[in-house]
Amino acid sequence: MKPPGSPYLAGVLLTVAVALAVxxxxxxxxxxxxSSRLITSFSRKGVxxxxxxxLSQDGSTLYVGARDxxxxxxxxxxxxxxxxxxxxxEPTPGKKDECVFKKKSNETECFNFIRILVQPNETHLYTCxxxxxxxxxxxxxxxxxxxxxxAKGQPLLQEGKGLCPFDPRHQNTAIIxxxxxxxxxxxxxxxxEPIVTRTLGSRTVLKTDSFLTWLQADAAFVASFNLPxxxxxxxxxxxxxxxxxEFDFFEKLTVSRVARVCKNDVGGDKVLQKKWTTFLKAQLAxxxxxxxxxxxxxxxxxxxxxxxxxxxxxxxxxxxxxxTLGSSAVCAFTLNAIxxxxxxxxxxxxxxxSRWMTYSGPAMDPRPGSCSVGPxxxxxxxxxxxxxxxxxxxxxxxNRPLLVKHNVKYTRITVHPTQNVLGAPYNVxxxxxxxxxxHKAVVVGTGAHIIEEIQLFExxxxxxxxxxxxxxxxxxxxxxxxxxxxxxxxxxVYATCANCVLAxxxxxxxxxxxxxxxxxxxxxxxxxxxxxxxxxxxxxxxRNGVQARAYSRSRNGSEGSTLKILNPPLNSMVRLPxxxxxxxxxxxxNYTDQEPExxxxxxxxxxxxxVVQKDTRGPYECWANENGYRHPVARYLISSGQxxxxxxxxxxxxxxxxxxxxxxxxxxxxxxxxxAVAVALAFFSYHDKLKARSKVQGCSLPEAxxxxxxxxxxxxxxxxxxxxxxxxxxxxxxxxxPATDSAKAxxxxxxxxxxxxxxxxxxxxxxxxxxxxxxxxxx
Numbered sequence: 069m070k071p072p073g074s075p076y077l078a079g080v081l082l083t084v085a086v087a088l089a090v091x092x093x094x095x096x097x098x099x100x101x102x103s104s105r106l107i108t109s110f111s112r113k114g115v116x117x118x119x120x121x122x123l124s125q126d127g128s129t130l131y132v133g134a135r136d137x138x139x140x141x142x143x144x145x146x147x148x149x150x151x152x153x154x155x156x157x158e159p160t161p162g163k164k165d166e167c168v169f170k171k172k173s174n175e176t177e178c179f180n181f182i183r184i185l186v187q188p189n190e191t192h193l194y195t196c197x198x199x200x201x202x203x204x205x206x207x208x209x210x211x212x213x214x215x216x217x218x219a220k221g222q223p224l225l226q227e228g229k230g231l232c233p234f235d236p237r238h239q240n241t242a243i244i245x246x247x248x249x250x251x252x253x254x255x256x257x258x259x260x261e262p263i264v265t266r267t268l269g270s271r272t273v274l275k276t277d278s279f280l281t282w283l284q285a286d287a288a289f290v291a292s293f294n295l296p297x298x299x300x301x302x303x304x305x306x307x308x309x310x311x312x313x314e315f316d317f318f319e320k321l322t323v324s325r326v327a328r329v330c331k332n333d334v335g336g337d338k339v340l341q342k343k344w345t346t347f348l349k350a351q352l353a354x355x356x357x358x359x360x361x362x363x364x365x366x367x368x369x370x371x372x373x374x375x376x377x378x379x380x381x382x383x384x385x386x387x388x389x390x391x392t393l394g395s396s397a398v399c400a401f402t403l404n405a406i407x408x409x410x411x412x413x414x415x416x417x418x419x420x421x422s423r424w425m426t427y428s429g430p431a432m433d434p435r436p437g438s439c440s441v442g443p444x445x446x447x448x449x450x451x452x453x454x455x456x457x458x459x460x461x462x463x464x465x466x467n468r469p470l471l472v473k474h475n476v477k478y479t480r481i482t483v484h485p486t487q488n489v490l491g492a493p494y495n496v497x498x499x500x501x502x503x504x505x506x507h508k509a510v511v512v513g514t515g516a517h518i519i520e521e522i523q524l525f526e527x528x529x530x531x532x533x534x535x536x537x538x539x540x541x542x543x544x545x546x547x548x549x550x551x552x553x554x555x556x557x558x559x560x561v562y563a564t565c566a567n568c569v570l571a572x573x574x575x576x577x578x579x580x581x582x583x584x585x586x587x588x589x590x591x592x593x594x595x596x597x598x599x600x601x602x603x604x605x606x607x608x609x610x611r612n613g614v615q616a617r618a619y620s621r622s623r624n625g626s627e628g629s630t631l632k633i634l635n636p637p638l639n640s641m642v643r644l645p646x647x648x649x650x651x652x653x654x655x656x657x658n659y660t661d662q663e664p665e666x667x668x669x670x671x672x673x674x675x676x677x678x679v680v681q682k683d684t685r686g687p688y689e690c691w692a693n694e695n696g697y698r699h700p701v702a703r704y705l706i707s708s709g710q711x712x713x714x715x716x717x718x719x720x721x722x723x724x725x726x727x728x729x730x731x732x733x734x735x736x737x738x739x740x741x742x743x744a745v746a747v748a749l750a751f752f753s754y755h756d757k758l759k760a761r762s763k764v765q766g767c768s769l770p771e772a773x774x775x776x777x778x779x780x781x782x783x784x785x786x787x788x789x790x791x792x793x794x795x796x797x798x799x800x801x802x803x804x805x806p807a808t809d810s811a812k813a814x815x816x817x818x819x820x821x822x823x824x825x826x827x828x829x830x831x832x833x834x835x836x837x838x839x840x841x842x843x844x845x846x847x
Contacts (some may be wrong), residue, residue: 091474093651094507094521095571096561099528104561105522110141110149111550117236118546121535122185122193124322130535130544132551133182133191138195140213140553144652146540149553153213157182159200167200170257177201181236184251186244188268192216196232196242201257203228214376230255230265232273241292245304245331252289253305258398262287264306264327264344274335282456284310287325291368294331298376298403302331302439305406307368307382312351314415314424314457314770322387324352324365326380326406326462330439339449348437350409352460354384354399356469362386362397367480371495378403379465383478383499396478397469398497398509398516405462412460426459430579443518471516472510477502482534482543484556486574489586494574496556498543500524500531506545506554510574519573524552541587565609570694571601631703635738636680646690647701653694655701659686680706695717733756 098105102808104105120133128144129152140153140301159167159180164759167178177200184196184205205228207216213225233240234253240253248269255263257276262283276282287310294304305328312323354362362384371379380401385394414427414436434440436452444452466468487493495511504525509518512633524531524545533546536556557575560583562568568576568583576583586593597608602686629647646655646680655674668684669677678684690702 079769082444092509092516092518093473094518095652096312096520097651098520098522100523100526105558106147106555107522107524108147108149108553109550110151110553112151112154113141115139115154116548117181118548118551120182120185121533121544122187123535123537123733125187125190127537127539130551131185132546133185133195133197135179135181138185138208139184143537143540143544145551146542146553149551155213155215157197157206157215159202163200163202166202170201172201175229176311177236179236180204182255183232183240183418184242184249186242186249188244188247188249191372192243192270196228196236198232198236199228201234203232203234205231210736230263231267233259235259239288239290241306241308242288243292243294243304247292248331250292250294250304250306250329252287252292252308260285262289262310263688264329264347266329266333272335273331273344274329274342274344276347277340280453280456281313282347282349283308284313286311289369290365290765293368293370293378293380295370295372295378295403297372298378300403300407302620303328304331305370305380307352307365307380309363309365316423322363324354324382324384325349325399326352328406328410330437332439336446337443339446340453343453345444345449345452346437346439347456348458349456350384350406351461353461353463354382354469355464355467356397356472359472360386360388362399362469363393366396366478369481369483371483371485372474378408379495381481381483381495381497384469385477395472396471396476396499398471398481398499399464399469400511401464405465409458409460409462411625412458414455415457415459424457426598427455432622460807465513465672468514470511470514471497471518473507473518476507478507479530480532480534482536484536484538487579488600489593489596492600494600496574498534498536500534500545501597502530503528504531504547506543507530507558509574510600512572517572517603519571520558522554536797541585542702556589559583559585566605566697566699568605569597569599569605569609570650570697572600574598574600578609590635593646605697610618626655629700629702631705633705633707635707637678638682640680641708642678642680642687643668644676644678644690644704645702646676648674648692649701650692650694653692655690655692658689658691678706681758 069492090358109358114320115134115137117135118132122131122133123129124131128142130143130149132139132141136158137667139156142150142152157180159178162267164174164178166722168174171183171426172178180197180199182195182197184194186194188194191210193210194205195208196203196205205226206223208214209216213778218224231242231249231251231253234257235254238254240251242249242251242253244250246269249267249272250265251267252262252264255261261278262285263275263278264283265273267273287308289306289308291307293313295301305326307324307326309322309324312321315321327349329344333344335342335345336345352365352650354365356362358487364385364387366380366383366385368380371381378387380403382399382401384397384399386397416427417423418425428434432448432455434444434448436448452813466625479502482498484496484498485493486496494615497507497509497516499507501507504523504527506522506524507518509516525547529548529729531545533544533549535544537544537545541556543556545553545554557573559568559573562571562573562583565578565583568578575585577593577596578584579589579593579596584596586596586598595686595720597605598609599605634642646657648655657668657670657674657676659668671677676688676690678688685706688704688706689700692701721772783795
């Protein structure tokens, strides 16, 4: 009998198992140093933690905030990165001593980690750093690329508390809007007072009220945006994570949030003085059916839309990880979905039952969070400070993630809006992982397709930053030791028409001769082949012999690789590799138009090992099936050492085949000889044991009239009593055995005087005999 609820439990487990089984795989993987995926790198001795990026307005300079330094990199050339300038900015010795006194590490923490790098005007940058747990800000003069100094020539430093975190491990965000700096960060040394502020400019400094707990103590900010071309151009959005207090949950529950403030907010007169009066926040719901929700936000990137909207792409992790390394999801949220949540109902805290509940009272005018121009009454402001949390969650597009990747943790994301060969819009996502990989994926319909995976570093480490240069088609990656420069497109790696189309890369299309980057083409591309939606090479890649110029044709007319003719000697082993360009294809071998026979070995990497015999000669083909398209990826013809009327001509081996037949025979003979010697030794050893045993047990002698036992038991101390005389005698001591008639005498008794005994050699002294002693002597 099944226990109650077992069908339900089985259904839940099945649902979770199915969800876990669906895992997007990158079609191509490039390892570090692969010549087919070029990467340009920059590093400078003594400079570490290239965390903060800022691209100049003309796109020719990349400003990087690192540890104890700000560097300017010349990126005007697409294939090189050159140092343009450097500003050393270390904490003073006094600040370092204070940092150490506060029990912080002088080796990892008491440095100046640059966390803010923005451009408020055309002539200066504004930067802030942790400055050995004493946040400090300064201006940078772009003309000579130095810190702005005072009249004495000393750097003109400003207090950075509330703008930059104390601890370099705390996340923060900053954005310049109309010359004013909007930041989200930690406001104290302990790291338990998050704050959203607006500074610089001429208006009153505004910040969130920590007493009202608009933000929980563990809030961590990941991004902030302003959308100048959208209807919400008058608002600034902040994305962060924090502990949720509105749920009755058995453990600490982390949720992802989006908060919003108005640019025209000036604070209250009596209530909420110098505080935000338009602060609202809502929960982001990145969930997948049958899976744990992805509640921990890692990073967000905003893509403006032509009609004035925007889509926010975020990477999320789950608080309850399924699997050994957990999983990540990419969810997209539209600006309309966020606006819908902010225009919905509020939550309020019911003090009677100490719970958050949906507010159902009368509407307040002006509505909290609205960017109204006129001043608000004290009553409205009082209502605003208690109703900052929205009741409705923000749902992702299609109510599910665009992409889910198991055993991967995404740390950063950036998105490039582009077009295919026919002008249709597509969004290409670039995600960095905590192990140093880069995933390139295209959004297709309600999901995504991972085009390629690139290993960026030799040793695993997290990707710290990603920045796109749309004009150059370059992606910049920041990590602990430097900056990487990666081209967005890599079309030359697709050598055939089918591979070019199967890649589903919006950047690449087949022009009839090769796969090309459409962003670099100036001619008419209407006849070029590309299928981002389905990745189907048929029938375009087969018409008009589009493949015939560079590649031979297989028997059924589909494109295939060049035939390689091998001529190895008989009894040799030949390894036939099967190139696996795509991880999404299934591969198999055909041997004389059939599956491989017994005796042929297929290794894990699909390499076919053939022992060359008369019956194993012939054609071998490795086939691939991807997205319903079947084509050979490797073709071989194995011929004997003396081809019998074979008209193929001279052999063209793929590589030199080596015969191991002689070694095999030699090893077999040696093993046989070794085994024979071992058996002989074992036989002789056993024979010696039998012979020794027969000597001890005795044998029949007609001359011997007496009988003795089958073992020698003669004490050697020289003081033993003589054995009793008579027709029969027996041994003395604890090993006494009676003489039996059946025992056959083969020993004689020697009598003599008892003399000195050599106990070490178990014999009498030379020339002496023991009288009355009985010595057993073997005949």
